[in-house]
Amino acid sequence: MQPAARIWGFAAVRLLATVALGLIGGALAHYPWAGVACALAAYLTWQLVLLGRVDWWLHHRSVAEPPETGGVWGRVISQIVRLHRRKRFHKQRFVQLMRQLRLSTAALPNGVVILDAQREIVWFNRMAGRLLGLRPAVDLGLRVENLLREPQFARYLQKGDYSNPVVIRRSSPQQTFLSLQLVPYGDGEQLLLATDVSRQVRLEAVRRDFVANASHELRSPLTVISGYLETLSQDPALDAELVGPIGEMRRQAERMTSIIHDLLELSRLEETDEWVRGEPLDVAALMAVLRKDVLARPVHPREVRVQVDSDAALLGKESEIHSAFANLVDNAAKYTPPEGSVQMRWWVDADGGHFSVSDTGIGIPPEHIPRLTERFYRVDPGRSRSTGGSGLGLAIVKHVLQRHEADLEIQSAPGKGSAFTCHFPPQRVSRESETLVGE
Ligand code: ADP
Numbered sequence: 001m002q003p004a005a006r007i008w009g010f011a012a013v014r015l016l017a018t019v020a021l022g023l024i025g026g027a028l029a030h031y032p033w034a035g036v037a038c039a040l041a042a043y044l045t046w047q048l049v050l051l052g053r054v055d056w057w058l059h060h061r062s063v064a065e066p067p068e069t070g071g072v073w074g075r076v077i078s079q080i081v082r083l084h085r086r087k088r089f090h091k092q093r094f095v096q097l098m099r100q101l102r103l104s105t106a107a108l109p110n111g112v113v114i115l116d117a118q119r120e121i122v123w124f125n126r127m128a129g130r131l132l133g134l135r136p137a138v139d140l141g142l143r144v145e146n147l148l149r150e151p152q153f154a155r156y157l158q159k160g161d162y163s164n165p166v167v168i169r170r171s172s173p174q175q176t177f178l179s180l181q182l183v184p185y186g187d188g189e190q191l192l193l194a195t196d197v198s199r200q201v202r203l204e205a206v207r208r209d210f211v212a213n214a215s216h217e218l219r220s221p222l223t224v225i226s227g228y229l230e231t232l233s234q235d236p237a238l239d240a241e242l243v244g245p246i247g248e249m250r251r252q253a254e255r256m257t258s259i260i261h262d263l264l265e266l267s268r269l270e271e272t273d274e275w276v277r278g279e280p281l282d283v284a285a286l287m288a289v290l291r292k293d294v295l296a297r298p299v300h301p302r303e304v305r306v307q308v309d310s311d312a313a314l315l316g317k318e319s320e321i322h323s324a325f326a327n328l329v330d331n332a333a334k335y336t337p338p339e340g341s342v343q344m345r346w347w348v349d350a351d352g353g354h355f356s357v358s359d360t361g362i363g364i365p366p367e368h369i370p371r372l373t374e375r376f377y378r379v380d381p382g383r384s385r386s387t388g389g390s391g392l393g394l395a396i397v398k399h400v401l402q403r404h405e406a407d408l409e410i411q412s413a414p415g416k417g418s419a420f421t422c423h424f425p426p427q428r429v430s431r432e433s434e435t436l437v438g439e
Contacts, residue, residue, distance in 0.1 A: 004075065011072045018043045110195050117188030119144050119157075131178055131194045133170075144192060152273070153180060167197060167273070177201040212267035215260045222260065226253045255388055262392035265323065266375070269399040276403045278315025280430045283346045283355065284308040286322060290329045294342065300333050301359070303341035310348040313430040314355075316404045324400035327393040328357040328420045334387040336361030336417070353429040358419035364412040372410060373398040397422075404428055 018039045026035015053067040054077060061084070066077045105112060111128030113121055120143050124134050132148060139147060145157060148168070156166035165181035177198045183191040229250045232238060238246070287306045294304050314321065332342045340360040347354050364372070368379045376391040394408075397420075401408050405425050412418035 007072055007075050014071075015043065110193055113144065113192040113194070115144055115182075115190045115192055119190065121147075122189075128192075128194055131176070131196060133172075148180075155275075156180070157182075165193075165195075167201065208267050208270055211263055215263040215267070218256075219260055219264075222253060222256055226250070226257060229253055251388075255385070255390070258388065259390040259392070262390045262396060266392055266396055266399065269320070269396065269403065273402070275405055276317045276320065278404070278428060279318065280313035281316055281318055281321055283314050283353075284311060286325060287344045287346065290326055290344065293326065294329060294333045297333055299338055301336040301340045301342050301361075302338055304333075305341065305343040307343065307345040310346060310353075312348045312353065314346075314353055314424060315428045315430050316424075320400045320403065324397045324422070325355060325357075327397050328422075331389075331393060331420075332357050332359035332361065332418070334389065335359065335383075340417070348429055348431070350426070351423065352426045353424040354421055355424075356419055356421040358417060360417040363414040363416050363418055364410075365414050366412075369410050369412060373408065 019036055022036040022039025023032050024035070025039070026032040029035065050067075050069050050073045053069065054073060057064055057067055057077070058080070066081060068074070069077065105125040106127075108125055108127055111125060111131045113124040113128045113132070113134070116122050120141050121134070121139055123140070124132075128134060129136060134147065145154060150168040150170070152166050152168045156162075162182040162184065165179040167177055167179050170176050170178060175198075176196055177200075179195045179197045181193045183193060185191060229246060233243070233246050233250060284306075287308065291304050291306050294300050329342070329344065336342055336359040342357065342359045345354075345356045345358075364379055368377075371377050372379075373394045375395045377394075378389065378391050381391075398408060401422055405428060407423045409421040409423060410418070411421075
């Protein structure tokens with residue numbers, strides 16, 4: 001394409017030449033201005049003809065070649081052609097991208113549903129339709145909670161914490177377990193990701209049953225062994241050389257019994273993820289029992305304090321809450337030297353009820369804290385074993401708290417001590433009989 005200045009300069013020269021010709025022609029006929037007017041009219045007519053050709057071409061662009069006009073109009077036409085080519089290129093790329101996107105989302109092994117800010121279905125892929133039983137066109141625009149009515153999903157939505165997926169069971173057309181997770185994006189919109197986890201859930205059930213059955217089967221022989229070892233250890237005729245080994249055997253048998261007890265308890269807790277309904281529990285009384293248990297240990301921290309800041313009851317299952325709190329207090333006692341102290345506290349505020357166990361014991365290095373509630377995870381395996389720990393205590397605590405809609409918060413510093421706090425939501429606290437202690 002020629003440079004713009006040259007084209008526009010040429011157009012200006014042509015216009016001036018037309019005016020000059022009109023002037024000369026008009027002067028010869030003694031009407032110079034009429035000559036100029038005629039020349040300009042002819043020039044304008046010619047421009048209108050060119051404009052008409054461009055207009056006609058714009059209307060028939062898909063079939064007609066651009067007119068060969070040259071000059072300023074030629075430049076305008078070549079600019080239009082360039083813009084058009086660029087637009088066509090982007091459109092093609094966009095269409096190709098959309099096609100790829102449609103094909104790839106259709107091939108995804110996971111279900112994807114796009115929800116708007118009101119949680120109404122905007123779009124879903126083929127797998128989401130299959131897994132969630134969504135019907136194309138019919139279900140678009142409907143609220144997702146009206147289509148997925150499983151109570152676990154309703155609770156997940158109500159809770160508003162979407163960092164982890166929720167597993168729901170669907171019974172039609174066949175029994176499947178689906179993992180659902182909401183991913184917020186944009187301006188209040190959300191993606192709902194659905195994955196079929198039936199295989200994992202079944203494998204997990206097989207594993208759980210195996211652990212439960214094996215633990216159950218081991219319990220009886222172990223009871224017999226423990227019984228004989230106890231009888232033997234009390235036998236006055238026992239060879240002095242055997243007293244030590246038999247004592248050690250008894251300790252190990254006790255440890256095995258405690259591991260089996262914890263494994264069975266964990267299996268029972270894992271049987272269902274359902275929240276437990278609650279009966280009102282007197283936390284102060286429970287803390288008094290736990291305090292006594294610590295003081296009854298042969299070696300225990302010198303000071304065991306109890307601070308009850310509210311007499312509101314906790315709504316939960318007594319056996320499970322007792323087990324969880326006892327595990328926390330037991331750990332504090334185990335990992336705190338005799339000259340240290342342990343403190344239990346129960347308080348209620350606008351966020352709910354809180355039970356904490358803090359100690360001035362050995363503490364936990366920060367890198368271990370996120371993994372403490374895993375089964376058999378120990379910071380110092382040797383130390384845990386020597387204190388009779390099964391490595392399952394905090395896993396039990398985590399499960400019990402999950403079943404009570406509660407969270408565990410762990411704060412610790414090596415050499416300074418630890419604080420384990422259970423946060424229960426407000427609906428788990430019964431304030432009926434509440435009068436603040438000290439009032
Ligand atoms: P264990 O039966 O070994 O105590 P837990 O699941 O109860 O198992 O605890 C896991 C690990 O967390 C323990 O082995 C210990 O290293 C650490 N731990 C738990 N509570 C405390 C505490 N109060 N102070 C220091 N370490 C702790």
